[in-house]
Amino acid sequence: MKKATQVFYYSVIISVIVVVWGAFAPENLEAVTASVTAGITSKFGWFYLLLVVGILVFCVYMMFSRFGNIKLGKKDDVPEFSRGSWFAMLFSAGMGMGLVFWTTAEPISHAFISSPSAELGSDEAIQDALKYSFFHWGIHAWAVYGIVGLVLAYFKFHRGTPGLISATLTPLFGEKLMQGALGKAIDILAVFATIVGVAATLGFGSAQITGGLSFLFGTPNNFTVQLIVLVVSTALFIWSAWSGIGRGIKYLSNINMVLAAVLLVLLFIVGPTMYIVNMFTHTLGSYVTDFFKMSLRLAPLNEENRTWINGWTIFYWAWWVSWAPFVGIFIARISKGRTIKEFMFSVLLLPALVCFIFFSVFGVSALNLEQKGISAISSFSLETSTFGVLAEYPLGTLLSFITIFVIAIFFITSADSATFVLGMLSTNGLLNPANSVKISWGLIQSAVAAVVVYFGGTQGLQNMLIIAALPFAIVIILMGASFLKDIQKEVQPRRK
Template sequence: MKKATQVFWYSIAISLIVVIWGAVAPENLNSFTTALTNRIYMDFGWFYLLLVIAILLFCVFLAFSRYGNMKLGKKDDEPEFSRSSWFAMLFSAGMGMGLVFWTTAEPISHAFISSPLSEEGTNEAIKDSLKYSFFHWGIHAWAVYGIVGLVLAYFKFNRGAPGLISATLTPLFGEKLMRGPLGKWIDVLAVFATIVGVAATLGFGSAQITGGLSFLFGMPNSFTIQLIVLAVATVLFIWSAWSGIGKGIKYLSNLNMGLAVFLLILLFTVGPSMYILNMFTNTLGTYISDFFEMSLRLAPLDEKNRGWINSWTIFYWAWWISWAPFVGIFIARISKGRTVKEFLFGVLLLPSLVCFIFFAVFGVSALQVEQLGISAISDFTLETSTFGVLAEYPLGKFLSILTIFVIVIFFVTSADSATFVLGMLSTNGLLNPGNSIKIIWGLIQSTIAAVVVYFGGTQGLQNMLIIAALPFAIVIILMGISFMKGIRSESRLIQKR
C-alpha cells in the first residue's frame, strides 16, 4: 500500500459512490445514465464512426511506414513471451467471455429479432447477421486496442516513461502538467472505465455460467447462485493476478485458448460443417466489399435503422474505446521487444480472424437450428442461447459442460488482467504492482459486479461505460498526436547521431 498514489484513492472513492448508488437507487442510476447515453448516441454517433476508422487507417500507415521496423524497447531487448503465449494473453484480455456470450446471441438477434437492413427471417437478414457480427468484433475493435497499446509500449520501453495514460501526453502538455491534477484525472478516467467495463462483463459472465448450470443440471437460476459463482471466480482471478503475468495469467490464457479451439473444432465437426464453410467464405467476401460502407453508415434519414446503429455499432465502438485503457496497457506490458509492424499485425489481423472463425462456427450452427425450425433460439435468454444451440447437436451435453469451463477461464483471465492493469495505473505505472493493491482492486471489481447481479444495475453500468468512453476518445486522439511528435523527434535525433 506504500506505493499507492492519489489516483488509487480517487478511484476507490468514485467506485464506492457507484456501488452505493447502484445498491440504493438502481432505477435512478439507470434513468440518469440512459438519458445521457441517448444524448451521446444522437449527438456524437458521427464522431465515433469517424474516429474508429481514422484509428484503423493510422495503424495501417504506421505498420507500412519507416517506423514499422522500430523495436518497442532497446535494440537488444528480446520478447518476454513466445508468440503463442503473447497472442493467448492479448486475445483473452481483449475479448474474454464476451466472445462466447455473443457468438450465438448476436447473429440470432440480427437475423430474427432486429435486422440491420432487411426483413427479419429472410435470407438477406441471415447473411447480414453474420456480416455485421464480423464487423463489430473484427479489425475495428482491435485497432482501438492496438493504437493505445502501441503508444503506451513506446513511451514505456523506448522513452522510460511510467506505464500511465497521462505519461504518453507529456510531449504535448509537458511533464509538469501531466504530473499534476490534469494527469491524475486522466488516469482516474482510465481506471474508472476499466472498473465499470470489467464489472459489467463479470456480471454477464456469472449470469451465463449460472444460466448454463440451470439449463444443464436444473440448478436454481437465482441471484444467490450467481453471487456464489462470482465469489468463487473472484478467488480464482485474485490468485492468478497474485501469481503474476509470467505464471498464473500466462498459464490460464494458454489453457483457455487450447480449450476454446478444442470446443470450436468439436462443434464444427458435429455441426453443419459445409454450411459453416460456405457462410464463412461468403461473409468474409461481403465484409471486405462492404467494409467502408458499414464503417461510415449512420442512416440519418431512417429512424429505425439509426436506432439499430445506435444500439449496436455505436455502442460497440464506445465499448471498445472504454476498454482500450485496460486492454491497451496490458498488451503494452507483454509486448516489449517486438517491432511496431509485428505488434500491429499481431494485434489487428490474427485476433480478428479468430473472432471471425468463432462467429462462423457458433453463429451458423445457431442460425441453422432456427432456420430449420428445430428450436426457436431467438426465444432463449442471452445467457442460455449458446446452451440451447449445443443441445440440438451430437455431444451436446459434453459441449455445454466444456463451454462452461471455457467461460469460467475467460472470466478469470479477463478479470486477472484487469486487476493487474488497475494495480499498474494506481502505483505510478509499476510493471509489477504489489499484491495488496491487486487484491483490493479484485474485490472492488467483484463488489461492483455483485451490484450488477443482485440489484439489476447492468444497464446503468453499461451506460456509464458509454459516458466514460466519450472523454477517453479525446484522450486517444491526443495520444496519437503525442506519439507522432515523440517518434519524429527521436528519428531526427538518431539521424543527427
C-alpha cells in the same frame, strides 16, 4: 497501502460512490445513466464512427510506415514471452468471455429479433447477421486496442517513462502538467473506464455461467446465484493476479486457448460443416466489400435503423474504447521487444481472424437450427442461447461442459489482467504492483459488477459503458497525436 498513489485513493472513492448509489438507489442510478446515454448516442454517434475509422487508418499506416522497424524497447531487448503465449494472453484479455457470450446471441438477434435493415428471417437478414458480427468484432475493435497498446509500449519500454496514460501525453502538454492535477485526472479516468468496461464483462460472464448451470443442472437462474458465481470467480482471479503474469495469467491463457480450440473444432465437426465453410467464405467477401459502408453507416433518415445502430454499433465502439486503457496497458506490458510492424500485424489482424472463425462456427450452427425449425434459439435468453444450440447437436452435453469451463477461465483471465493493469495505473506504472493493491481492485471490480447487474442488467451495463467511454475517446486522440510528435525524432526524414 504500499506505493499506492493518489490515483488509487481517488479512484476507489469514485468506485465506492457508484457502488453505494447503485445499492441504495438503483432506480435513480438507472434513470440517470439511461438519460445520459440517450443524449450521447443521439448526439455523438457520428463522433464514435469517425473516431474508430481514424484509429484504424492510423494503425494501418503505422504497420507499413518507415517507423515499422522501431522496437518497443531498447536495442537489445528481446520479447519476454513466446509468440504463442503472447497471442493467447492478448486475445484472452481483449475478447475473452464476451466472445463466447455473443458468438451465438448476436447473429441470432440480427437475423430473427432485430435486423440491421432487412426483413427478419429473410436470406438477406441471415447474411447481414454474420456480416455485422464480423464488423463489430473485427479489426475496428482491435485497432482501438492497438493504438493504446502501441503508444503505451513505446513510451514505457522505448522512452523509459512510467506505464501511465498521462505519461504518454508529456510531449503535448509537458512534464509539469502531466505530473500534476491534469495528469492524475487522466489516469483516474483511465481507471474508471477500465472498471466499468470490465464490470460489464464480469456481468455478462457471470450471467452466462449462471444460465449455463441452470440449463444443465436446473439450478436457479437468479441474482443470488449470479452473485455466488461472482464471489467464487473473484477469489480465483485475485489468486491468478497475485501469482503474476509469468505464472497464473500466462498458464490460464494458454490452457483456455487450447480448450476454446477443442470446443471450436468439435462443434465444427458435429455441426453443419459445409454450411459453416460456405457462410464464412461468403461473409468474408461481404465484409470486405461493404467495409467502409458499414464503418460510416448512421441511417439519419431511418429512425428504426438508427436505433439499431445506437444499440449495437455505437455500443460496441464505446465498449472497445472503455476497454482500451485496460487491454492497451496489458498488451503493452507483454509486448516488450516487439517491433511496431510485428505488434500491429499481430494485434490488428490475427485476433480478428480468430473472431471471424468463432462467429462462423457458433453463429452459423445457431442460424441453421432456427432456419430449419429444429429449435427457436431466438426465444432463449442471451446467456442461455449458446447452451440451447449445443443441446441440439451430437456431444451436446460434453460441449456444454467445455463451454462453461472456457467461459469461467476467460472470466478469470480477463478480470485478473484488469486487476493487474489497475494496480499499475494506481502505483505510478509499476510493472509488478503490490498484491494488496491488486486484491483491492479485484474486490472493487466485482462489487461494481454486482451493483450494475442488480440495478440495470444488460441495459445498465451498456449505459455505464457508453458514459465512461466518451471522455476517454478524447484521450485516445491526444495519445495518437503525442506519439506521432515524439516518434518523428526516431527516423530521419526522407530526402526528396
